[in-house]
Amino acid sequence: MALLKVNGISKKFGGVQAVSTFSMEVEKGKVVAIIGPNGAGKTTIFNLISKVYTSDTGSIILDGVDITRMSQTDAARQGIGRTFQNIRLFSTLSVLDNVKVACDYKAKCSMVEAIFKAPRSFKSEKAITQEALRNLEIVGMADLANEKPGNLPYGLQRRLEIARALAMNPKVLMLDEPAAGLNPEECFGLVDFLKDMLVKFDTALLIIEHRMDVVMNIGDKIYVQDFGKNIAVGTPAEIQSNPAVLVAYLGEE
């Protein structure tokens, strides 16, 4: 049984069919990549799965739970962790607090307890801080805990976004163009880092990526999108030799 099962979701924006009956399966411990030219509807698929938009048709089942009609907040609590194409870190919070925010919804204390500093609020705060610090250590950013995200280099900001999403212990981690704007060296680092995280956090990975070296290196299964439609599914080797994909990327001869 697949961990995440997407069954024929579609989304129409006015007259534009951004995604039409898209289906996919993501298994635990595997990396699934979605590729395709600009405007193919990749990010829309992400927004549909993470419930930023509600799909017009179809269903989304996460680990046996139907999240099709859930709010974005509830879907996140069910175990959908994600990053954004344009980095969306909380700029006024420190690096550590950015990670802590991802654990905050689990806090076992009410607001009344928090404002009167009841014993339970200390306990929950301590637990959250420890968990966040552990997460930062795993991604190798513990020494930057008190920095503001804006002061970090681009590569580390991307890494922090991933760390923040991992802190929720998501069942499926969705990364929207994690390698965008990284130099080749950082790219290699990212691939190793992602493979490492996959083992350490026992999660499934769903990525959108334009950099083929990254996708072919890390992907177990690749979905190719073009103009909202799925044109191919397969392993990296199959995709590389698929004629429909070549047409979509390079044009017809």
Added chain:
Amino acid sequence: MSSFLLSLITFSAITVIGVVSIFPLTGLTGLFSFGQAAYMAIGAYVAGICAVQLNMTVIPCILIGVLTAGLVSIIIGIPTLKLRTDYFALISMCLGEAITAILRKFSTVTGGAGGLSNIPNYVGTTAIVISAIVIIAIVACFKNSSFGRMSLAIKNDELAAKSFGINVYSHKLKVYLFTSMIAGYCGGLYAFYIRFIDPSMFGWTKSSEWVIFLFFGGINSLTGSVISAILLSVLPEFLRFATEARIVMYSILILLVINFRPQGLLGEYELSLESIKKLFHKSKKLQGGGNNGTT
């Protein structure tokens, strides 16, 4: 102490409570409320009426005032907090005007535009100053808790906040309730201190004054809000020699700060034991550096 100084301290403390009451809402969560003085009005009037008409003692009066303010905030908050933040700001402004209009209209209970007089003098300077300190402490606890973090996350990026499991709507509602109850409490103290209240005291000028003070002190800094509330309520008294010109001077000062320090007087700086220690270490380090230079 002279009675002038005492009343100055008291009014500053009341302003501090008012400004601190909007800090979690406007400063941390990023919701502009131009009608927060309405909750102060509710607190003041309900407490005042309980005391004048029903001869109740001070604690129940203020408690009923605070609870009424909280109840109204829930009724207003449930439909309006779903709106985008700019529409919420507009509605909060309407709320401020609506409450003062209601107070004017129901003159049999509220005394109408003539105001509610003969309120017993239940609270003095000490009680108000202690209240202010306690409320600052409570709001500081809020800021440092997971709820303060979630507020900041919502202010920074609502969409991202949602994708980390934060229930934005219910969180906003909680914060709105919290801040309205503080404003209601502030109103109760105010009524029992000055013993006469009328609707014009709680108009939107009062609410916007609090927002301006908040910005002046630094939008993310509780310390800044407190300092600016004290500074800006004391300053007009010291500018009294300039009679007419003092409002102009006051406005110019605020414009200068907003122009040259858009992040506010203190920005994000927060006074705490740690920051004092840090400051001390820094000056020590500088001294140490100097010594090294000479040897």
